[in-house]
Amino acid sequence: MKTNNNKSNKWLIGLLGWLVACILFFPIFWMFITSFKTEVAAIATPPQLFFKPTIENYVAVQERAAYFNFAWNSVIISVGATILALLLAVPAAYAMSFFPSKRTKSTLLWMLSTKMLPSVGVLVPIYILGRETGLLDTRIGLIIIYTLINLPIVVWMIYSFFKEVPKEILEADRMDGASTYQEVAYVLLPLALPGIASTALLSIILSWNEAFWSLNLTTFDAAPLTAFIASFSSPQGLFWAKLSAASTMAIAPILIFGWLSQKQLVRGLTFGAVK
Amino acid sequence: MTSVVTRPQPPSESKRRSSRKIPTLALVAPSVIVLILWMVVPLAMAIWFAFQRYNLLIPDNREFIGLGNFIFILTDPALWISIGTTLVLVASVLLITIGLGTLLAVLFNQDFPGQGIARVLAISPFFVMPTVSALIWKNMLMHPVNGLFAQITRGLGLGAIDWFTDFPLVSIIIIVSWEWLPFALLILLTAIQSLDTSQIEAARMDGAKPLQLFRYVVLPHLSRAIAVVAMIETIFFLAIFGEIFVTTGGGPGLATTNLAYYIYLKALLEFDVGGASAGGLIAVVLANIVAIFLVRSVASNLDT
Numbered sequence: 001m002k003t004n005n006n007k008s009n010k011w012l013i014g015l016l017g018w019l020v021a022c023i024l025f026f027p028i029f030w031m032f033i034t035s036f037k038t039e040v041a042a043i044a045t046p047p048q049l050f051f052k053p054t055i056e057n058y059v060a061v062q063e064r065a066a067y068f069n070f071a072w073n074s075v076i077i078s079v080g081a082t083i084l085a086l087l088l089a090v091p092a093a094y095a096m097s098f099f100p101s102k103r104t105k106s107t108l109l110w111m112l113s114t115k116m117l118p119s120v121g122v123l124v125p126i127y128i129l130g131r132e133t134g135l136l137d138t139r140i141g142l143i144i145i146y147t148l149i150n151l152p153i154v155v156w157m158i159y160s161f162f163k164e165v166p167k168e169i170l171e172a173d174r175m176d177g178a179s180t181y182q183e184v185a186y187v188l189l190p191l192a193l194p195g196i197a198s199t200a201l202l203s204i205i206l207s208w209n210e211a212f213w214s215l216n217l218t219t220f221d222a223a224p225l226t227a228f229i230a231s232f233s234s235p236q237g238l239f240w241a242k243l244s245a246a247s248t249m250a251i252a253p254i255l256i257f258g259w260l261s262q263k264q265l266v267r268g269l270t271f272g273a274v275k
Numbered sequence: 276m277t278s279v280v281t282r283p284q285p286p287s288e289s290k291r292r293s294s295r296k297i298p299t300l301a302l303v304a305p306s307v308i309v310l311i312l313w314m315v316v317p318l319a320m321a322i323w324f325a326f327q328r329y330n331l332l333i334p335d336n337r338e339f340i341g342l343g344n345f346i347f348i349l350t351d352p353a354l355w356i357s358i359g360t361t362l363v364l365v366a367s368v369l370l371i372t373i374g375l376g377t378l379l380a381v382l383f384n385q386d387f388p389g390q391g392i393a394r395v396l397a398i399s400p401f402f403v404m405p406t407v408s409a410l411i412w413k414n415m416l417m418h419p420v421n422g423l424f425a426q427i428t429r430g431l432g433l434g435a436i437d438w439f440t441d442f443p444l445v446s447i448i449i450i451v452s453w454e455w456l457p458f459a460l461l462i463l464l465t466a467i468q469s470l471d472t473s474q475i476e477a478a479r480m481d482g483a484k485p486l487q488l489f490r491y492v493v494l495p496h497l498s499r500a501i502a503v504v505a506m507i508e509t510i511f512f513l514a515i516f517g518e519i520f521v522t523t524g525g526g527p528g529l530a531t532t533n534l535a536y537y538i539y540l541k542a543l544l545e546f547d548v549g550g551a552s553a554g555g556l557i558a559v560v561l562a563n564i565v566a567i568f569l570v571r572s573v574a575s576n577l578d579t
Contacts, residue, residue: 014387020379021393024457028399030423031411043421046430088306095302107307114310115510116566120538121555122317124324124548129317148313155306180297209404211517212535216543229406230521240414240421247407258402259395262461 028255035244042241057245067246070228074250076139077214077224078207081146082154082200088147089154090196094184096155097162098170108159111152119149119212130217139222142214146207154203161195162188201261208254225250318559324552331546344553354554356529357537358561364448364533365512371452372508373501376459381489383460384467394464398457405454405517412450413439413522443523443530450518455511459504466500467493506569513562534558 034042036053061067096104126145127136135141165188173187189196214226229250232243258265328340348354383394400408416423417438425435438446470493478492516535519525525532525540532540538558542551 010385010387013382013385014389017382017385017387017390017393020382021396024453025396025399027408027411027416027453028403030415031407034415047423047426088309091302092306095297095299099297099299101299107303111306111310113566114314116513116562117314117318118535118555118558118562119514120516120535121559121562122321123538124542124551124555125317125320127542128320128548148309151306151310205402209402211405211520212514215406215517215520216539226404226406226517229404229410230517232410243410243414247410251403251407254404255399255402258399262395262398265461 028251031244031247034241035248037241037244039239039241042244057241058249060242061246061249067228067249070223070225071249073139073222074208074224074226077142077146077222078204080139080143081150081207082203084143084147085151085154085203086158086196086200088151089158089199093155093158093162094188097159098167108156111155115149115152123216126213127217137218137221137223141217142222142224145213145217146210149210149213150203150206153206154199157199157202158192158196161192161199164195165191198261198265201257202265205254205258321552321555321559324548325556327549329548331548340549344549348550348553348557353529353532353537354534354557357532357534360444360529360531361513361533361535361561363444364451364515365509367448368451368455368512369505369508371448372455372459373463373504375452375456376463376504377494377497377501379456379460380463380467381493383464398461400454401457401461403454406521408454409450409518409521412446412453417446439523440527443527447515447518447522447531450522451512451515454518455508458508462500462504463497466497470496502569509565509569513558513565534561 033049035057036055037048037051038054038056041048041051096108130136130141135144169191170183170187173183178187208224209226211226211230214224215230218224218227229247232239232246325344326339326341327337328343329337379397383390383397387393403411414422417425419425419435419437419440422435422438424438429435436442475488475492478488483491514535515533516539519531519533519536523531525536534554535558538551538554541547541554545551
């Protein structure tokens with residue numbers, strides 16, 4: 001009866017796995033469902049699972065014209081910061097992974113340690129610098145800050161992806177007389193492209209969701225979606241359906257990004273500690 | 276931070292020199308220089324402000340007061356309460372996410388129908404922005420009247436819990452754990468998947484029970500991944516802000532004021548630049564103490 005036993009075991013494990021997955025996903029599911037309810041249905045007792053769906057909340061959020069300003073700010077800031085970080089990180093990671101020196105390891109660790117510097121420690125100076133330079137509440141200001149806070153992780157991830165490219169391929173190409181530019185542009189970058197793409201995705205996700213600097217350094221002009229959503233927190237008002245609709249719109253793009261990239265994402269995130 | 280950087284290097288490390296001449300210094304320099312500026316400039320300013328009486332509301336009253344701000348901040352009971360809250364918050368969430376994450380990683384390492392989809396659902400919370408997850412939990416789940424939890428417990432005749440009034444810190448811990456459990460799960464799952472199956476088979480042949488298998492084969496294999504998870508999570512947990520900002524605002528009283536929120540209150544609500552800078556420097560010192568332990572333990576596990 002061993003096989004039978006295994007079968008029921010498998011069934012149990014499947015049940016448990018799905019139960020855990022559903023519990024973890026439930027708050028997101030509930031938010032999504034609520035966004036299609038009327039405000040009255042959203043706070044009904046007992047909670048309704050079946051109801052006549054409406055898109056009035058999405059229309060209402062869209063009518064708050066500001067929504068698209070916030071969303072556009074989020075896109076510009078997270079993509080801008082990611083491009084800037086990649087431009088800085090790719091050359092550095094290239095040099096460190098293919099031409100390592102005695103200082104390479106300590107440089108990498110030092111970069112990571114800059115992330116240990118708590119943002120609150122430098123909030124006041126950055127706020128004052130921002131005010132003096134006129135970068136407060138501008139997209140450029142947030143792009144610069146996000147580039148700097150994500151740079152260490154971006155360098156690390158690209159470094160570990162470059163490390164995975166077999167040196168022999170590059171060396172063979174070198175024998176054929178390829179120039180450095182050709183080697184990088186036609187051999188290395190295509191090979192490392194999936195890694196660079198997933199690094200970019202992680203950087204976009206982190207920038208999109210960052211709440212400390214965006215809440216403290218922006219008021220309206222450059223405020224991204226994190227600030228838009230936070231504006232719903234002040235009144236204890238019962239407009240959960242609209243809040244749910246706005247939240248769904250705020251997280252949907254990044255959630256889909258995350259789902260698509262989860263496999264590659266984790267490879268870079270492990271910092272080479274998991275083989 | 277310097278103590279982390281200047282780790283002695285083994286002198287025997289071989290230099291791999293390529294035939295190709297590459298201006299490596301010029302390639303690495305831009306990243307290093309901007310990061311140095313990012314660290315040094317604000318930090319120097321914070322030190323400069325920390326020794327002054329400087330309130331943005333009364334800027335004319337600005338003067339050098341030596342250690343005044345530090346004495347004021349260090350004798351403020353709220354600082355110590357907030358440091359305690361920070362440590363409780365970081366430690367609890369680390370424990371929950373790594374403990375549960377390890378168990379779930381073992382679970383999701385098994386083959387079951389629809390395992391891929393279940394895994395994607397389970398990791399989804401990681402991609403939700405902190406302000407959104409905090410608001411979902413605060414309003415739709417933990418609300419004492421219309422929240423789902425209250426509705427369920429009241430339906431069962433148990434009455435309702437007012438989460439953010441009665442258990443404010445626990446509520447924050449639950450929310451942050453929910454956000455970060457998927458991250459621990461993802462990384463630990465990858466680590467388990469890299470475990471050599473023949474090793475498990477061999478142990479099983481020797482009559483190891485599942486629990487022994489987990490304790491003596493799986494867990495040691497996971498130690499590096501756990502170190503990485505702990506390090507990255509600690510970096511983010513020391514600076515938890517958005518979740519507190521939209522739910523409790525640090526209260527009731529000081530119940531959910533962590534160090535980040537304490538300095539925020541000083542700086543942007545009381546406009547006390549000097550005091551906030553001194554508090555910020557204390558946060559930097561605290562983070563450094565943690566960093567030295569963590570980066571060291573990870574560094575010893577890394578092969579670059």
